[in-house]
Amino acid sequence: MEVAVITGWTHKAFPMDDASCVGEARRHAANAAADMGWGEVDAGRLALVVTELGTNLQRHAKHGRLLIAVRAQACAVEVISIDEGPGIPDIALALQDGHSSGSTPGTGLGAVRRLASEFDMHSAVPDGTVSVARVRPSAAGFAHGSAMALQIGAICLPAPYETVCGDAWAVAIHGGQTSVLVADGLGHGPDAAKASQAALGAFASAPEADVCDTVQRVHRELRTTRGAAVLALRVAMDNNTVTYSGAGNIAGRVLSGVFDKSLITQHGTAGVQIRKPQATSLELPAHALVILHSDGIATRWTVEHVRPLLQKDPTLLAAVLLRDHTRHRDDATVVVIRPRE
Incomplete structure (x- = not known):
């Protein structure tokens, strides 16, 4: 019987205390993409996802942080955004492509959803917001594990x-x-x-x-x-x-x-x-x-x-x-x- 073993991934945390923290997280993600041999276009998608999520946290959230992990067996980089408020009252509006409460390179969470291979989020007022974006090379052509039960x-x-x-x-x-x-x-x-x-x-x-x-x-x-x-x-x-x-x-x-x-x-x-x-x-x-x-x-x-x-x-x-x-x-x-x- 064939057995597939998936070794669990570990995340690295990046508190979004100031604008320089966004660059630190982006460099970490870029190094991960380079280590996996990603091309320029896919590495750029990942960089934009990290920048959008990190900038949102730095500008608008309380105690925001990004967690980044390499899921090597899926050839993916996972970016989790966590904050402790104020929450998003209208998620549907926030996810409209182009909607942004500030000037960011990809113009908001809609861009994150469009650029990521997988994206989901949850928000409650005033508890805060969590989101997860996974980016894979376009050439992969499938979502790893999609056949898993x-x-x-x-x-x-x-x-x-x-x-x-x-x-x-x-x-x-x-x-x-x-x-x-x-x-x-x-x-x-x-x-x-x-x-x-x-x-x-x-x-x-x-x-x-x-x-x-x-x-x-x-x-x-x-x-x-x-x-x-x-x-x-x-x-x-x-x-x-x-x-x-x-x-x-x-x-x-x-x-x-x-x-x-x-x-x-x-x-x-x-x-x-x-x-x-x-x-x-x-x-x-x-x-x-x-x-x-x-x-x-x-x-x-x-x-x-x-x-x-x-x-x-x-x-x-x-x-x-x-x-x-x-x-x-x-x-x-x-x-x-x-x-x-």
Whole structure:
């Protein structure tokens, strides 16, 4: 059976405190495009997307920041815009091509939607706005992952002042099933990153294995590291079930507009001490999402808080949880999984 493993991407944050920050984000995106061998036209599209979103944040938003990630396996650069207000009262008007509240090179959010390969946004007054734009080379000719049964959105950010992330995640698609691993190395910084990357290596060596076997294998692999909290999960679309196992404080929820179930795992630290892994299964209700996040995100959020985002791009939901519930002192990862309609 063919197995496709997708190594989770990590974002770099660019606070939009002044106009120079827009240029810093644009240079980072340009370097990413060059590393992937993009042509001048596609690199220019990406530069305009970053400039438009960054300039909007710098001029009009409260606590705005751009998060940029290279999704290498999709040959894409993802640009997430997050702010804490004032919000956009009329999104339809803001998205009209050419509409802009200021003089920007591409003339507004309509240009971002036109230039990006994928674009979605959500706004609430006065909470603020989140948007996601993904840019791919025009020659790619297709949206990576469009044939996947599941849609996956994720944000993975290092702790403040760290250059590497102690969290990591990965996804494997095999047959009609999708397996996911989220790992949070103890603490943050290089040693935490070493532990979480070792967990991903153990997962990638046999991603189609039973979730309990995966947790046990990760535990053995992490014995020479400081250890990590881990959660292994499998979504089986043939019978609409979610099966999971783990140790530590990776949080999980399965929710829809009418359903909300937390995923509870054992105490312990993979690589240090855990009990024999046990698997738990539950039905995946129609239109439900699976949300996993590290303890850099507080767990006390409600379905009502994310209800308007349940049918949107799952990255937007991840962005709102990050914006409103991050602890601001640790690595933070949110992975959102939604079956395609």
